[in-house]
Amino acid sequence: MPVKATAKERGTPVGLEVAGVSASYGRLRALDPIDVTVKPGGLVLVVGPNGAGKSTLLRTLAGLTRNSQGNVVLGQRNVSRMSAPKRARHGLVLIPEGRGTLPGLTVEENLLLGARLGGAPLDWADVDRYLPRLRERSWQNCASLSGGEMQMLAIARAIAARARVLLLDEPSRGLAPLIVGEVYRTLRKLNTDGLGMILVEQKSVPLWRDPDETIVLAAGRVVHRAQSARVDEAMLADLYLAGERSA
Amino acid sequence: MIIKRADVGMLAVLALAVLLIPLTLDDYWVLTFGTVGAIALAVIGLNVAMGWAGLLSFGQPVFMAVGGYTTALLTVRYSVNPWLALLCGIALSAVVAAVTGFPVLKLESHYFAVATFAMSLIVLSVINGAQTFTGGAIGIIGIPPLTIGSINFAEHLPYYVLVWVLVALALLATYAIRASRTGRAFRVLATRPDVASSLGIRVRRYRVIAFVISAVLASLAGSLIVEFSTYASPDNFNGDVGILVFAMLFIGGIRTASGPIVGAAIVTVVPVEATAIGKYSALTFELILLLILVVWPRGLGISVADGVEDVIGRFVKNLGKPRARVANSAADSAAGGQANG
Numbered sequence: 001m002p003v004k005a006t007a008k009e010r011g012t013p014v015g016l017e018v019a020g021v022s023a024s025y026g027r028l029r030a031l032d033p034i035d036v037t038v039k040p041g042g043l044v045l046v047v048g049p050n051g052a053g054k055s056t057l058l059r060t061l062a063g064l065t066r067n068s069q070g071n072v073v074l075g076q077r078n079v080s081r082m083s084a085p086k087r088a089r090h091g092l093v094l095i096p097e098g099r100g101t102l103p104g105l106t107v108e109e110n111l112l113l114g115a116r117l118g119g120a121p122l123d124w125a126d127v128d129r130y131l132p133r134l135r136e137r138s139w140q141n142c143a144s145l146s147g148g149e150m151q152m153l154a155i156a157r158a159i160a161a162r163a164r165v166l167l168l169d170e171p172s173r174g175l176a177p178l179i180v181g182e183v184y185r186t187l188r189k190l191n192t193d194g195l196g197m198i199l200v201e202q203k204s205v206p207l208w209r210d211p212d213e214t215i216v217l218a219a220g221r222v223v224h225r226a227q228s229a230r231v232d233e234a235m236l237a238d239l240y241l242a243g244e245r246s247a
Numbered sequence: 248m249i250i251k252r253a254d255v256g257m258l259a260v261l262a263l264a265v266l267l268i269p270l271t272l273d274d275y276w277v278l279t280f281g282t283v284g285a286i287a288l289a290v291i292g293l294n295v296a297m298g299w300a301g302l303l304s305f306g307q308p309v310f311m312a313v314g315g316y317t318t319a320l321l322t323v324r325y326s327v328n329p330w331l332a333l334l335c336g337i338a339l340s341a342v343v344a345a346v347t348g349f350p351v352l353k354l355e356s357h358y359f360a361v362a363t364f365a366m367s368l369i370v371l372s373v374i375n376g377a378q379t380f381t382g383g384a385i386g387i388i389g390i391p392p393l394t395i396g397s398i399n400f401a402e403h404l405p406y407y408v409l410v411w412v413l414v415a416l417a418l419l420a421t422y423a424i425r426a427s428r429t430g431r432a433f434r435v436l437a438t439r440p441d442v443a444s445s446l447g448i449r450v451r452r453y454r455v456i457a458f459v460i461s462a463v464l465a466s467l468a469g470s471l472i473v474e475f476s477t478y479a480s481p482d483n484f485n486g487d488v489g490i491l492v493f494a495m496l497f498i499g500g501i502r503t504a505s506g507p508i509v510g511a512a513i514v515t516v517v518p519v520e521a522t523a524i525g526k527y528s529a530l531t532f533e534l535i536l537l538l539i540l541v542v543w544p545r546g547l548g549i550s551v552a553d554g555v556e557d558v559i560g561r562f563v564k565n566l567g568k569p570r571a572r573v574a575n576s577a578a579d580s581a582a583g584g585q586a587n588g
Contacts, residue, residue: 062444062445063444064441064444064445083444083449084444084445085444085446085447085448085449085450086447088444088445088446088447089447093445094445096441096442096445100439100441100442100445102434102435102438102439102442103438104434104437104438105431105434105435109431109434112428112431113431113432113435113446113448114446116428116446116447117446117447157446161446161447
């Protein structure tokens, strides 16, 4: 069953509205208030150097880091005060940096965890539609998978979880360009089928389409926003350095 | 994979040994391995908490004491049936684990370990302090044994049979849990607790479930120990016991089915047998433990099982080789003949 139909089962494909969300670790402000809008089937790209607050943004939206202030609205539902497990059960699914696959569990067991989150039995047809080769490896311990395969598995787990908005933390990190292409091809299919996503990367990368918005973070704050445009590498370098200077 | 093939092989060997011990060895060994089985229950519990759910716990003596003393007090002071008293001990341990677990399991890793160690010290203080009720350092004597009709489980062979049936049931039950959604959640907690939350798993709830399962098995072990010895003493449940149970798990093999039994057997039997050496017996035992941990860090049970599996695999592979050599030499002769011709 495609994600679009799955989303229909839960209502309609949903968007994500983030307004004035910030995050702190103790007294240290890690992320200044930020607004992000992801339309149903939309794509927002967040880029920035190490320590810019990109992962903090995604972790805060997923509920893993408590938001100090602001609202996170998934579809019509305000999830700002919900715990991470509850947000995930409502369809706000994070694929963390380092893939988040679980060594010691087989490929199928990873997917079963996703299906459990989605509240439905695992349907391999859903997974096959996007990742047809994964089924052959269902009994393989995921620790024995390559980096690219692990990333595919993490995406498949989000499919099994019937994600409504996907938060992707550097899915291309540590992967060969050819493999990154494969990962992006799968993400394109999901995106085209109505799944909204926030994609975090270290730098501006060529995607399957222009993002609805590109947000550049540096030192925990937004230093640049561009509607439907890719950010020029030279400009990005300038922005990074400006962020560093002002930090 | 729920259980490795080598682990199943080791379990089969252990099952055979458990069957053969009362048939071939004398009463002393039946008693010794009965005790090994009782302790193994607590180690199986720790394997669930630490091996699968990643909880670094020294809490087993706490729940062994709760089980043991509940059984002792209910049977001796209130004449409750020993079986019912054993079940009450298990229920109380589960409640104590759940109630203490919710605040304590907020702590991560080493902090949680220190908290469980502190819990074992608190329980000992309570036992020693409430002297009029618990008998203090002297303990409680005259605990009636478990019986079914004319079978008295304080006798060595019936006790041995009862304990090993319970060990088998505990292994089956814990592996059924491991194969379930709960077991998968445990394994996520152990490897990636951050990912667990983002997968909708309530981290603290599942940690508490793992802690309660470990407490139930520790309680059962504590009750069996006092029912058999008809005596409950704080020495049976002090902090050393927590460290020994911990050592048993690592020596046998954490995250394996056979490891808790192998570890319990080594740590129980070796120091007793080492007394034959004389005044260096304790040192010898400790060096043996150190040697096992250094040479087989994955645990002796699973390392030996893997080794045996490798040897058998190589042997089976070699069985085909002579025939291949004959075939090759025949081919070589034919080729040589042609060349010569």
